[in-house]
Amino acid sequence: MLVLGIETSCDETGLALYDSEAGLRAHVLHSQVAVHAEYGGVVPELASRDHVRKTLPLLRRLLDEAGVGPEAVGGVAYTAGPGLIGALLVGASIGRSLAWAWGVPAVAVHHMEGHLLAPMLEPDPPAFPFVALLVSGGHTQLVRVDGVGRYRILGESLDDAAGEAFDKTAKLLGLGYPGGPAVAREAERGDPGRFRFPRPMTDRPGLDFSFSGLKTFALNTLQEVGADAGSRADISRAFQDAVVDTLAIKCRRALQETGLQRLVIAGGVGANAALRERLADIAAGAGGRVYYPRPLFCTDNGAMIAYAGCVRLAAGQREPLAIEARARWPMESLEAP
Amino acid sequence: MKLLAIETATEACSAALFIDGEVEERFQVAPRDHARLILAMADDLLLDAGIAVRDLDGLAFGRGPGSFTGVRIATGVAQGIAFGADLPVVPVSTLATLAQGALMDLGAPRVAVALDARMGEVYWGAYMTRGDGIMVMAEEERVCAPEAVPSLKDGVWLGVGSGWGPYGDILHHCCRERLDGMVPDRYPAARDVAWLGVHGLRNGRAVAPERALPVYLRDNVAKKPGERNR
Numbered sequence: 042m043l044v045l046g047i048e049t050s051c052d053e054t055g056l057a058l059y060d061s062e063a064g065l066r067a068h069v070l071h072s073q074v075a076v077h078a079e080y081g082g083v084v085p086e087l088a089s090r091d092h093v094r095k096t097l098p099l100l101r102r103l104l105d106e107a108g109v110g111p112e113a114v115g116g117v118a119y120t121a122g123p124g125l126i127g128a129l130l131v132g133a134s135i136g137r138s139l140a141w142a143w144g145v146p147a148v149a150v151h152h153m154e155g156h157l158l159a160p161m162l163e164p165d166p167p168a169f170p171f172v173a174l175l176v177s178g179g180h181t182q183l184v185r186v187d188g189v190g191r192y193r194i195l196g197e198s199l200d201d202a203a204g205e206a207f208d209k210t211a212k213l214l215g216l217g218y219p220g221g222p223a224v225a226r227e228a229e230r231g232d233p234g235r236f237r238f239p240r241p242m243t244d245r246p247g248l249d250f251s252f253s254g255l256k257t258f259a260l261n262t263l264q265e266v267g268a269d270a271g272s273r274a275d276i277s278r279a280f281q282d283a284v285v286d287t288l289a290i291k292c293r294r295a296l297q298e299t300g301l302q303r304l305v306i307a308g309g310v311g312a313n314a315a316l317r318e319r320l321a322d323i324a325a326g327a328g329g330r331v332y333y334p335r336p337l338f339c340t341d342n343g344a345m346i347a348y349a350g351c352v353r354l355a356a357g358q359r360e361p362l363a364i365e366a367r368a369r370w371p372m373e374s375l376e377a378p
Numbered sequence: 379m380k381l382l383a384i385e386t387a388t389e390a391c392s393a394a395l396f397i398d399g400e401v402e403e404r405f406q407v408a409p410r411d412h413a414r415l416i417l418a419m420a421d422d423l424l425l426d427a428g429i430a431v432r433d434l435d436g437l438a439f440g441r442g443p444g445s446f447t448g449v450r451i452a453t454g455v456a457q458g459i460a461f462g463a464d465l466p467v468v469p470v471s472t473l474a475t476l477a478q479g480a481l482m483d484l485g486a487p488r489v490a491v492a493l494d495a496r497m498g499e500v501y502w503g504a505y506m507t508r509g510d511g512i513m514v515m516a517e518e519e520r521v522c523a524p525e526a527v528p529s530l531k532d533g534v535w536l537g538v539g540s541g542w543g544p545y546g547d548i549l550h551h552c553c554r555e556r557l558d559g560m561v562p563d564r565y566p567a568a569r570d571v572a573w574l575g576v577h578g579l580r581n582g583r584a585v586a587p588e589r590a591l592p593v594y595l596r597d598n599v600a601k602k603p604g605e606r607n608r
Binding site: 079084 | 415420421446447451453454456459587594602
């Protein structure tokens with residue numbers, strides 16, 4: 042079955058075609074980063090307005106690139122949440138209506154399930170069960186994954202997501218938006234020994250995170266030493282080291298507590314090279330290994346939605362004839378297809 | 379001719395099916411429930427008529443102005459159906475739809491439409507018929523303060539739409555003796571989108587699915603960091 046996937050939950054319009062036999066056939070992506078950059082963050086109304094302009098042109102390009110006609114599509118999957126409700130509604134409205142007009146089944150996909158399963162798009166996918174670290178601008182979660190739809194949250198951020206902390210720190214350092222890549226670039230030039238930031242919540246048991254204190258620490262440090270180029274790089278380095286270290290400590294703990302060996306990293310922050318390197322060591326230390334999607338599929342994309350949708354459609358899951366989108370949608374409420 | 383029309387720009391959600399001069403409609407006032415209802419309404423209409431989506435000659439949708447999210451639901455649904463069934467689409471103004479409804483139901487040949495746009499403003503448009511049963515634009519649509527609506531020309535007008543509720547006195551004052559009455563409590567309905575859609579389709583005003591886009595009128599929806607304190 043060839044499945045169309047549509048992702049519009051935030052500031053990327055992503056579409057893809059995934060075939061249950063042949064794998065990923067094509068994927069296209071439009072990033073709105075330029076739209077939101079001058080506002081210093083995602084403006085939900087502008088995101089929705091852009092999705093509704095871009096989705097169909099991207100769909101035409103996708104079908105062209107795959108070299109297939111619309112009649113080849115056997116099902117439609119779209120992100121129904123969690124995310125920006127107005128943005129989600131664009132993809133859900135177009136996706137559900139396309140499926141109705143084509144006379145094919147539709148399925149609503151959970152955005153974070155898409156991220157969790159993104160490593161399955163790679164040549165050496167992990168086997169179940171595994172521990173997944175979902176780490177993006179909106180989420181920081183450790184999840185035990187026993188199969189599709191069988192998720193248990195082991196821990197999550199009590200305040201800012203890790204990616205959000207990167208964005209906020211970049212903003213106060215004047216590094217621009219999006220903050221993740223900007224801070225990582227600065228950190229490369231930074232002195233690892235000049236500042237040491239705390240590793241929040243690592244000195245107590247449990248797998249929850251807290252990142253809001255780190256940006257305050259960065260702000261205080263900045264006010265103390267001034268915003269010269271060298272200090273900006275050193276603060277970026279200390280901040281990134283603290284985030285990476287904190288995530289690594291909790292990942293190691295999660296592997297220990299579950300007795301699992303496979304670690305999956307997904308979400309935009311998963312593209313951070315320092316994090317990847319560190320977590321590879323952690324997984325190796327647990328006698329296993331770490332799996333990630335290619336960097337392009339760490340951030341929001343249509344391929345992961347097409348994949349998750351394909352698995353659920355193949356198992357017989359069907360969406361009723363209604364367009365549903367949810368800003369909030371607890372992952373643990375999902376069921377195996 | 380067979381045309382499907384949808385309208386979700388206000389608290390009302392409706393779909394209508396035009397077949398050779400007859401219109402069937404499903405209509406419900408259901409704030410925040412449009413997304414859940416609209417496709418089922420369309421499906422129900424086609425089922426009753428015994429036709430398939432591919433039997434349609436075209437599609438029409440309420441392109442706004444109105445609730446941003448509501449307008450985008452109609453747009454998304456229209457884009458999806460039109461792409462999926464390879465149909466031409468006629469974008470229809472929400473203000474024209476209200477005017478068309480006033481013509482068909484109340485016999486008003488000249489209608490001044492004001493839709494409450496929040497933030498102390500109205501979406502404003504003036505529509506009149508040339509006697510062929512179809513409302514056409516007499517005054518460019520705009521979003522503005524009720525005090526700033528342009529004066530009405532030629533003849534006597536009926537004020538229609540939710541803006542005539544909270545701003546009835548102000549708008550009345552602006553329109554002076556040209557106003558014949560106010561009917562604030564009317565919603566745009568898909569049956570009137572259908573009439574305007576059929577007219578548009580016959581007159582070459584249909585577009586390809588990806589050109590079926592919303593008209594918000596209000597476009598300054600976000601401020602850049604430097605603009606906040608102005």
